[in-house]
Amino acid sequence: MTVPDEQASVRYLVDDVQAAIDFYTTHLGFTLNTNAVPAFADVVRGPLRLLLSGPASSGARATPDDATDAGRNRIHLTVDDLDAEVDRLRRAGVSFRSDVIAGPGGRQILLADPAANLIELFQPAHRPDAP
Template sequence: MTSPDKLAGVRYVVDDVQACIDFYTTHLGFTLNTSAAPAFADVTRGPLRLLLSGPASSGSRATPDDATTPGRNRIHLIVDDLDSEIDRLRAAGLSFRSDVVAGPGGRQVLIADPVGNLIELFQPAHTPAATTPAKP
């Protein structure tokens, strides 16, 4: 698994990403990290990264049909290798609440804790490594 010292991410499925950006940054001391509104944004406050997923984001589509609000919210954990994590968790006897879903930001799958709270395992899409310009 990825190092636990990274930000803790919680995904909120929302109807209006921009309104939520405004609310969290104006009223609750969050800082905008990324905006791809109206589909997605993330805001941070201390060690918390709040992912705001609108109806067009892949994060809002992966929720099982039987999970209704407020049960659509889930903890979002970033992993380095989603396939390895799935294999490891299946070997431990865990079952999954969704198939793997891919979107422009990466791939994800849902599991549930013992009482049914959803946990999203997310592998970000790899971005090409930046190249260093040659020195003249």
């Protein structure tokens, strides 16, 4: 398997690799790249390769015990219509970890995958000066 230079890889530790594959491919537009369930899989969306490492994977075993707090890091997915995405995901039974919030750069909402890894859906603000 070769990963293009234009792709960034992010590792998420998950409890159930198949549940993570189903979540990302069903709800967030990722496609399955590699499937080594139950230990590992990777899914791709545009330039993002998301590594889904189960408890038996080498990536999960390499995590020190004192680094188990996931913190506030998250992947950031840009969407064209945040309200439509929120409605679609709620109809599919996905729950959110925040309300929609707005700032000068746009609007965002947080959700979590089945292992509680955060995902931010973000709709950029319309900028009249943008081409």
